[in-house]
Amino acid sequence: MGxxxxxxxxxxxxxxxxxxxxxxxxxxxxDHGREAVGCYGxxxxxxxxxxxxxxxxxxxxxxxxxxxxxxxxxxxxxxxLHNHANGMYGLxxxxxxxxxxxxxxxxxxxxxxxxxxxxxxGKLHVAPEQVYHFQxxxxxxxxxxxxSIGRSPVEMARECYPxxxxxxxxxxxxxxxxxxxxxxxxxxxxxxxxxxxxxPNLFGNRPGGxxxxxxxxxxxxxxxxxxxxxxxxxCRTELAQYYEAISxxxxxxxxxxxxxxxxxxxxxxxxxxxxxxxxxFPGSKTNLYEPGMRLPCIIKLPKPERPGxxxxxxxxxxxxxxxxxDIADAQTTGAQQQGRSFKAIIEQEDVAxxxxxxxxxxxxxxxxxxxxxxxxxxxxxxxxxxxxSLPYPMALDLYQSFTWxxxxxxxxxxxxxxxxxxxxxxPRFELYDLQADPDEIxxxxxxxxxxxxxxQMQAKLRRFQQQTQDPWIGK
Amino acid sequence: MGxxxxxxxxxxxxxxxxxxxxxxxxxxxxDHGREAVGCYGxxxxxxxxxxxxxxxxxxxxxxxxxxxxxxxxxxxxxxxLHNHANGMYGLxxxxxxxxxxxxxxxxxxxxxxxxxxxxxxGKLHVAPEQVYHFQxxxxxxxxxxxxSIGRSPVEMARECYPxxxxxxxxxxxxxxxxxxxxxxxxxxxxxxxxxxxxxPNLFGNRPGGxxxxxxxxxxxxxxxxxxxxxxxxxCRTELAQYYEAISxxxxxxxxxxxxxxxxxxxxxxxxxxxxxxxxxFPGSKTNLYEPGMRLPCIIKLPKPERPGxxxxxxxxxxxxxxxxxDIADAQTTGAQQQGRSFKAIIEQEDVAxxxxxxxxxxxxxxxxxxxxxxxxxxxxxxxxxxxxSLPYPMALDLYQSFTWxxxxxxxxxxxxxxxxxxxxxxPRFELYDLQADPDEIxxxxxxxxxxxxxxQMQAKLRRFQQQTQDPWIGK
Numbered sequence: 001m002g003x004x005x006x007x008x009x010x011x012x013x014x015x016x017x018x019x020x021x022x023x024x025x026x027x028x029x030x031d032h033g034r035e036a037v038g039c040y041g042x043x044x045x046x047x048x049x050x051x052x053x054x055x056x057x058x059x060x061x062x063x064x065x066x067x068x069x070x071x072x073x074x075x076x077x078x079x080x081l082h083n084h085a086n087g088m089y090g091l092x093x094x095x096x097x098x099x100x101x102x103x104x105x106x107x108x109x110x111x112x113x114x115x116x117x118x119x120x121x122g123k124l125h126v127a128p129e130q131v132y133h134f135q136x137x138x139x140x141x142x143x144x145x146x147x148s149i150g151r152s153p154v155e156m157a158r159e160c161y162p163x164x165x166x167x168x169x170x171x172x173x174x175x176x177x178x179x180x181x182x183x184x185x186x187x188x189x190x191x192x193x194x195x196x197x198x199x200p201n202l203f204g205n206r207p208g209g210x211x212x213x214x215x216x217x218x219x220x221x222x223x224x225x226x227x228x229x230x231x232x233x234x235c236r237t238e239l240a241q242y243y244e245a246i247s248x249x250x251x252x253x254x255x256x257x258x259x260x261x262x263x264x265x266x267x268x269x270x271x272x273x274x275x276x277x278x279x280x281f282p283g284s285k286t287n288l289y290e291p292g293m294r295l296p297c298i299i300k301l302p303k304p305e306r307p308g309x310x311x312x313x314x315x316x317x318x319x320x321x322x323x324x325x326d327i328a329d330a331q332t333t334g335a336q337q338q339g340r341s342f343k344a345i346i347e348q349e350d351v352a353x354x355x356x357x358x359x360x361x362x363x364x365x366x367x368x369x370x371x372x373x374x375x376x377x378x379x380x381x382x383x384x385x386x387x388x389s390l391p392y393p394m395a396l397d398l399y400q401s402f403t404w405x406x407x408x409x410x411x412x413x414x415x416x417x418x419x420x421x422x423x424x425x426x427p428r429f430e431l432y433d434l435q436a437d438p439d440e441i442x443x444x445x446x447x448x449x450x451x452x453x454x455x456q457m458q459a460k461l462r463r464f465q466q467q468t469q470d471p472w473i474g475k
Numbered sequence: 476m477g478x479x480x481x482x483x484x485x486x487x488x489x490x491x492x493x494x495x496x497x498x499x500x501x502x503x504x505x506d507h508g509r510e511a512v513g514c515y516g517x518x519x520x521x522x523x524x525x526x527x528x529x530x531x532x533x534x535x536x537x538x539x540x541x542x543x544x545x546x547x548x549x550x551x552x553x554x555x556l557h558n559h560a561n562g563m564y565g566l567x568x569x570x571x572x573x574x575x576x577x578x579x580x581x582x583x584x585x586x587x588x589x590x591x592x593x594x595x596x597g598k599l600h601v602a603p604e605q606v607y608h609f610q611x612x613x614x615x616x617x618x619x620x621x622x623s624i625g626r627s628p629v630e631m632a633r634e635c636y637p638x639x640x641x642x643x644x645x646x647x648x649x650x651x652x653x654x655x656x657x658x659x660x661x662x663x664x665x666x667x668x669x670x671x672x673x674x675p676n677l678f679g680n681r682p683g684g685x686x687x688x689x690x691x692x693x694x695x696x697x698x699x700x701x702x703x704x705x706x707x708x709x710c711r712t713e714l715a716q717y718y719e720a721i722s723x724x725x726x727x728x729x730x731x732x733x734x735x736x737x738x739x740x741x742x743x744x745x746x747x748x749x750x751x752x753x754x755x756f757p758g759s760k761t762n763l764y765e766p767g768m769r770l771p772c773i774i775k776l777p778k779p780e781r782p783g784x785x786x787x788x789x790x791x792x793x794x795x796x797x798x799x800x801d802i803a804d805a806q807t808t809g810a811q812q813q814g815r816s817f818k819a820i821i822e823q824e825d826v827a828x829x830x831x832x833x834x835x836x837x838x839x840x841x842x843x844x845x846x847x848x849x850x851x852x853x854x855x856x857x858x859x860x861x862x863x864s865l866p867y868p869m870a871l872d873l874y875q876s877f878t879w880x881x882x883x884x885x886x887x888x889x890x891x892x893x894x895x896x897x898x899x900x901x902p903r904f905e906l907y908d909l910q911a912d913p914d915e916i917x918x919x920x921x922x923x924x925x926x927x928x929x930x931q932m933q934a935k936l937r938r939f940q941q942q943t944q945d946p947w948i949g950k
Contacts, residue, residue: 087572089841095946097562101572366564367947369844369862387844389864471570472842 021328022302023269024111024173025256026320028077029249029296030070030123030143030150030182033279035226036239036246037296042224045243046216049254050298053273056307057300058346062314064376066359068277068285068292071098071125073317074177077276078106078132080321080337082360084371084470090363092127093142097366099127105332107321108134111173114330119163122150122177134175138163143182150179151204153252154212161259171268171328178252180204181245183280183397197405200237201397203245212255216247227439228283228291228416234406235281242279270327271300272320282398282423283416286364288374288383289440293359299346306347313354314378315342338468358464362472368393371472375460381440382457383430386475392424417441429454496803497777498744499586499648500731501795503552504724504771505545505598505618505625505657508754510701511714511721512771517699520718521691524729525773528748531782532775533821537789539851541834543752543760543767546600548792549652550575552751553582553607555796555812557835559846559945565838567602568617572841574602580807582796583609586648589805594638595650597625609650613638618657625654626679628727629687636734646743646803653727655679656720658755658872672880675712676872678720687730691722702914703758703766703891709881710756717754745802746775747795757873757898758891761839763849763858764915768834774821781822788829789853790817813943833939837947843868846947850935856915857932858905861950867899892916904929 034040039051039059065073067083075081075088079100083089087101100106108118112135120134122141138159141150149156160174183201209215220236223243229235253273260266274297278284284291297315318339325332326341345351359374370393371386398404407415415423417439429445431454436442444450465473509515514526514534540548542558550556550563554575558564562576575581583593587610595609597616613634616625624631635649658676684690695711698718704710728748735741749772753759759766772790793814800807801816820826834849845868846861873879882890890898892914904920906929911917919925940948 087570089572095562095576097564097574097576099572099574101570365946367846367950371842387862387865389866390862391864471840475842 021115021171023171023265024116024324024328025260025269025271026077026173026175026324027253027256027271027273028074028123028175028177029273029275030177030179031277031280031285032181032246032249032275032296033226033284033291034294034296035224035291036181036243036279039298040296044218044222044224046247047250049250049257050273050296053253053257053271053300054298054308057271057298057304058306058309058311060297060299060311060313060315062312063274063295063297063316064293064314064357064359065275065277065295065317066293066357067361068287069361069364070276071096072362072364073276074124075100075126077274077317077320078108078126079104080107080318080339082318082338082358082468082470083362084360084472085338085468088126090368091365092125095366096363098363100131102128102131104131106132107324108132108173108175110321110325110330110332111328114325114328115170116173116328117166117168117170118173118175119160120175120177121156121159123148123179124177136163141177141179143179143185148179150177151248152210152213153178153180153249154210154255155252157252157255157259160256164259164263164265173328176256178249180249180252181242181280183401197400197402197409200234200241200402203238203241204248205241205244210248213248213251216244218243226291226416228289228418229281229403230407230412230415232403232406235403238281238401238403268302269300270302270324271298272324273298274317274320280397281401282394282404283418285398286361286368286393286395288359288361288372290434290438293374293376301346304347309347311346311348313342313345313351314357314376315354316357316359318358356460358461360468360470364393364395368395371475373461373465373470373472375457375464377457379433379435380453380457381430381432381434382445382454382461384458384461385426385428385430386472388426388428392426429458431457496590496646498646498740499591499799499803500735500744500746501552501648501650501799502728502731502746502748503549503598503650503652504748504750505652505654506752506755506760507656507721507724507750507771508701508759508766509769509771510699510766511656511718511754514773515771519693519697519699521722522725524725524732525748525771528728528732528746528775529773529783532746532773532779533781533784533786535772535774535786535788535790537787538749538770538772538791539768539789539832539834540750540752540770540792541768541832542836543762544836544839545751546571546573547837547839548751549599550601552749552792552795553601554579555582555793555814557793557813557833557943557945558837559835559947560813560943563601565843566840567600570841571838573838575606577603577606579606581607582799583607583648583650585796585800585805585807586803589800589803590645591648591803592641592643592645593648593650594635595652596631596634597652598623598654599652611638616652616654618654618660623654625652626723627685627688628653628655628724629685629730630727632727632730632734635731639734639738639740648799648803651731653724655724655727656717656755658876672875672877672884675709675716675877678713678716679723680716680719685723688723688726691719693718701766701891703764703893704756704878705882705887705890707878707881710878713756713876713878743777744775745777745799746773747799748773749792749795755872756876757869757879758893760873761836761843761868761870763834763836763847765909765913768849768851776821779822784822786821786823788817788820788826789832789851790829791832791834793833831935833936835943835945839868839870843870846950848936848940848945848947850932850939852932854908854910855928855932856905856907856909857920857929857936859933859936860901860903860905861947863901863903867901904933906932
């Protein structure tokens with residue numbers, strides 16, 4: 001409008017020429033719990049490459065998924081919208097068949113619009129394709145796909161070389177999603193169960209291993225059994241297998257990063273390492289207890305100013321898309337987001353205003369209706385179980401796990417620090433003081449001394465539901 | 476294979492040349508309960524054209540939907556698969572966002588493959604489009620679409636004329652789905668409620684009426700209040716509006732049939748009239764009680780041999796697709812079906828082997844998880860409420876209805892013959908003797924005298940769940 005004299009063309013006004021913007025690598029592990037990473041304090045599991053990334057970048061100590069279920073969590077990661085707002089209420093595959101609304105504009109699409117070239121490799125597990133469109137699919141994965149490359153993260157890394165090397169003025173966005181360390185398929189193609197709980201799951205491990213992967217084996221006696229799990233032989237045996245899958249995954253991460261370094265791209269690439277949800281054991285995955293939602297998250301900026309920094313800001317997976325769009329300086333007019341960018345504070349000490357996160361779980365499998373909403377502050381957590389009169393639903397792979405079946409068949413009453421009855425039958429509200437009770441055993445919701453705290457946090461949840469257009473707000 | 480001498484070409488072996496096969500018109504009303512049709516015994520509501528169709532064709536006295544929810548029921552009608560097997564577990568529109576599996580082959584697709592030309596008009600309410608593909612969409616409808624033609628069934632009929640008249644050797648399949656007599660929208664485009672329960676819904680009725688529709692008005696005092704509804708002024712007022720929408724719908728049916736007669740096509744056309752589910756009132760829609768699932772169904776064969784026949788065979792909407800494919804003599808190799816064709820028995824008296832139907836309800840709105848399975852025999856019905864510990868969920872339009880709110884706000888304890896507590900809190904199993912207790916009030920599931928009957932019917936449901944690959948079989 002007005003005079004064109006003096007106007008400059010859009011190309012000239014662009015503050016950040018496309019080529020100067022960093023590449024982005026988003027690595028998403030499958031069911032990698034925070035308690036099984038070296039740099040998060042586990043002295044046994046070998047994750048030297050992930051640890052090295054933390055040494056060179058920023059390690060988040062308070063990073064949370066918003067729902068501890070694979071497809072919904074990935075949908076939040078890739079949209080910045082809670083699953084209840086993007087339509088991906090549960091798992092995408094087979095009969096579960098959830099998908100996001102056609103109107104959603106996801107991270108790869110917005111980055112492509114901003115001038116990035118985009119590719120993914122490994123597990124997608126969200127739908128529909130046009131919403132989660134990447135320009136290139138280097139090789140597909142997914143724990144339900146027998147031809148998946150996702151169990152061979154080193155091979156995955158190698159498959160990315162040509163995409164990384166492509167001659168282009170455009171920066172790239174690579175979405176690198178492994179199948180590791182998820183449990184191996186529990187259902188055969190004909191629908192019959194492969195694992196019936198009578199032996200440990202192999203977590204993708206196989207005799208002879210995978211090409212170019214140096215196997216790490218673990219002894220059941222050396223693993224660290226977290227407080228939410230039973231210290232049984234069965235559980236230790238499965239944790240040993242789980243660790244092996246994690247070490248395999250770690251080598252893939254290492255290979256990918258090495259290539260970025262070798263080709264001189266490391267200093268112009270943002271690398272994010274995180275997991276969709278916690279470990280594939282009852283008490284973690286599908287739960288909004290800490291083991292399910294508090295996760296590893298490491299971010300290496302192109303040129304870190306404070307290598308090895310530990311960031312205590314509370315962030316959630318709803319913040320990942322806004323942050324990466326911010327880093328890419330992408331114009332995102334019209335794209336709704338429910339998280340917010342934390343780009344500015346990644347390497348900042350003592351940040352203010354990052355002291356709570358919200359989460360929302362709807363279903364997992366189609367039969368596992370159990371909507372929950374959560375607000376997690378520094379000290380307190382409130383979980384709202386909207387369908388609390390139902391028994392807590394068990395995911396098939398967790399129900400059939402050696403760890404769970406062993407406890408059930410030997411008629412034990414406890415699972416970790418929790419009683420099985422308490423695990424399966426939950427109250428409408430669960431209020432925990434994480435400082436006094438880090439294992440979330442003592443529900444304060446009915447304690448009159450915490451009445452004011454409960455009311456205050458309930459009001460927060462109500463606001464969260466309103467602001468995020470939660471279909472469950474009437475429940 | 477073998478000698479080609481004597482082989483005949485596919486064209487020559489075709490027993491039923493395409494042109495000799497009948498046209499098919501499938502009319503699906505929206506929420507038209509069996510108790511509000513003249514030929515089903517209601518002396519007040521004027522449905523002369525539907526009644527005339529029954530006089531000329533066959534009226535089914537025991538026809539049942541398998542789930543009393545719009546999208547799921549339509550998915551069953553159009554696939555022959557229960558909703559739990561086709562993926563359409565709940566409503567299709569807005570945030571509910573359910574859809575069928577991409578691999579499903581639906582009635583219009585199979586009829587097109589069999590040489591039919593296909594078109595639809597009005598409400599679809601199932602997805603995805605490529606699964607429920609019609610060659611032509613004459614005009615779209617749907618109660619959530621302000622531009623819908625579905626409230627003007629006479630206009631709908633007129634819009635079909637060119638398609639019917641099209642010069643073609645192919646028979647046609649016309650899917651004619653009205654918005655009548657559904658309640659009017661309860662939510663404005665901005666999400667705010669239009670109806671808050673303080674006044675009667677208008678069921679699409681409007682001042683000045685619709686083009687070429689002779690309005691029928693009803694007085695609240697003259698309507699018939701069925702046993703499942705409260706005999707209140709509020710309910711009678713809403714029923715009067717409901718009747719008006721039904722009479723409008725009836726005129727559209729009449730116009731369509733008249734045109735088929737006028738153009739000489741009536742004697743080569745199969746016409747089916749039915750409804751997706753029962754009346755839009757608590758106690759009917761979303762329920763597997765008789766008012767929700769036992770529905771009008773009239774089928775006029777091209778040349779009826781027994782005009783006015785009343786068929787007592789028990790059929791369900793899972794049988795409609797197999798029957799119409801059978802009538803069309805369509806080859807359906809590879810298309811899985813869970814219903815069975817009743818073509819052979821339409822005009823047959825005292826048929827054997829049609830004495831039970833099965834149903835399966837999963838959700839309605841995304842927040843309304845309440846899976847139920849039902850087997851309905853001649854005398855007994857067993858409903859299995861899989862998530863019975865949840866309160867029975869109320870659909871938004873029924874919850875906000877004048878009829879329901881009036882009862883709630885005046886603090887009545889009964890709704891029809893049922894207590895409100897019983898309506899909202901249901902046991903795991905409900906067993907009714909429909910002969911002694913047609914209103915399904917006295918649950919016999921805990922009565923020791925019916926132990927054997929209960930066990931037998933539970934075994935039937937179990938078999939049904941196994942045979943139809945029910946994801947909920949483990950619950």
